[in-house]
Amino acid sequence: MLSETVFRSDDVPAADRFDHWHDLVNRTHAPLDMQSDHRKDFWAAQRLLDLGAVSVWLTAFKPMRFRRTPRLIRQSDPEGVHLSLPTKGPLRTTRSHHEIEYGPYDLCIFDTSRPAEFQAGDVPGRHAGIGLEIPKALLHLPGKSLDTLVVRKLSMREGFGALLTHFLGQLARGTDAYRPSDGPRLGMVAVDLVSALFAQALDADDALPPETRQRSLLLRIHAFIEHNLADRALTPAAIAAQHHISVRYLQLLFQQQGETVMGRIRRRRLERCRADLGDASLRVLPISAIARRGGFATPADFSRAFRSAYGVSPSEYRHAAHAGDLGAATRTGGPE
Incomplete structure (x- = not known):
């Protein structure tokens, strides 16, 4: 703190x-x-x-x-x-x-x-x-x-x-x-x-x-990514064009922060989906809808990415979140 x-x-x-x-x-x-x-x-x-x-x-x-x-x-x-x-x-x-x-x-x-x-x-x-x-x-x-x-x-x-x-x-x-x-x-x-x-x-x-x-500039780019996470057309080329810079310069900005453009997009999509899965007000929303909201092309793509990042399936995570037992269901860490 x-x-x-x-x-x-x-x-x-x-x-x-x-x-x-x-x-x-x-x-x-x-x-x-x-x-x-x-x-x-x-x-x-x-x-x-x-x-x-x-x-x-x-x-x-x-x-x-x-x-x-x-x-x-x-x-x-x-x-x-x-x-x-x-x-x-x-x-x-x-x-x-x-x-x-x-x-x-x-x-x-x-x-x-x-x-x-x-x-x-x-x-x-x-x-x-x-x-x-x-x-x-x-x-x-x-x-x-x-x-x-x-x-x-x-x-x-x-x-x-x-x-x-x-x-x-x-x-x-x-x-x-x-x-x-x-x-x-x-x-x-x-x-x-x-x-x-x-x-x-x-x-x-x-x-x-x-x-x-x-x-x-980097703060503006981060805000643009956050606002457009659900858009599957969110790519380095689209981000660079929006901010009137080259893709190469965009990639250099992110390299200086220790990550890639697509790596950040993937991480933030997974973090947003994880938050949605744990949100009691979204409990009736199908996992496929959460995947779409997060910008994943298919539920299968989302499930594979989520399990790779957190060690459990989206449905297992949702169940553990609402049971108050996240520590037992997920491994330490998150999306890289």
Whole structure:
């Protein structure tokens, strides 16, 4: 599991909850002036994920106001970029007399070196969201481009925005599959996605370092493969054409990751089918239909590939999954 810091206001005496939350945010983010109409019955919860130089916030709290003032900036400035993705309740900002309201799938960008005011949430209810903090030095932003980005509302429904939303959503659902040493690598994935998103918004792809452009391209290719696993016409040639690169360059990208293009497609198809077989809501779906959903040409092809990867037939795996005895039915490992 990744390194996490968890805060729940219920663990603090009621009279101290707001002040405790205020101190926590000031220590882990940047000094802020914070006010709330709910000081007496304040509630907040937070998971802070440590990804090396990058951190991810998963927060929920009663409506409140934040201000980053010139005095507080002089007091302390981590020189970072904070990205907020509301998941419940609006987030309103005022910067240089420019007001914006953000909702779900809108990305709010905040420069810790610039004054700003925020209103998070409405009465009644709680505000919730996912935050991402990245040092400015890691983003390779040209000129004063950050000044342009902070007064824009970037959509997270498509392109790199959708990839970033999916990445943050996976972290929000849990980090049990990761080791603490994976944190810095996940942090660099976040940096690459944000860098590519900003470059796309600014039409400044050339400003990205070559290694960031390459990693961003690979992330797009992975997302394309995930979206098209059921398509039996998914081939290296089709993937290369979609991304305007040669098949040889595509294969080189995957070789650098220690796998082949078709090897990844096969592995992800099997992993998706295995998940479907273990899904109780799909229990009545025939195995042949699961094979088709996974992109296998015939049930026989699927059965052979599944047994080779997991040591049992699809039907045996499904039975064991719903009996809660997967360890006894499958061998250690998975598709290579």
